[in-house]
């Protein structure tokens with residue numbers, strides 16, 4: 001469990017995490033991080049397959065003003081904690097994304113490299 005809650009983030013910032021689940025089974029799930037202003041300041045989209053215990057990170061976005069505060073890291077850790085022992089990869093990574101996911105791989109010991117979906121049921125395009 002990470003520090004996100006209705007009371008805010010670990011250091012008291014009033015951030016709220018909400019989860020939007022697609023209607024389709026195995027459809028994309030979206031985690032939205034809402035800032036004190038009520039605006040969405042971060043988003044992580046991913047999908048998982050329970051059958052083969054794989055996951056794929058489709059998109060991670062943090063608002064410029066909230067960069068370098070560990071929010072992307074917390075979103076990823078939150079998802080990994082919910083899907084223990086899953087194998088993961090990601091869609092194509094930007095230059096920043098490459099560095100970020102390499103650091104996350106080192107920290108979590110969960111491989112988060114770019115690649116085609118690990119589950120054949122997950123379509124290539126998000």
Ligand SMILES: [Zn+2]
Nearest residue numbers: 049051052119
């Ligand atoms: Zn599968």
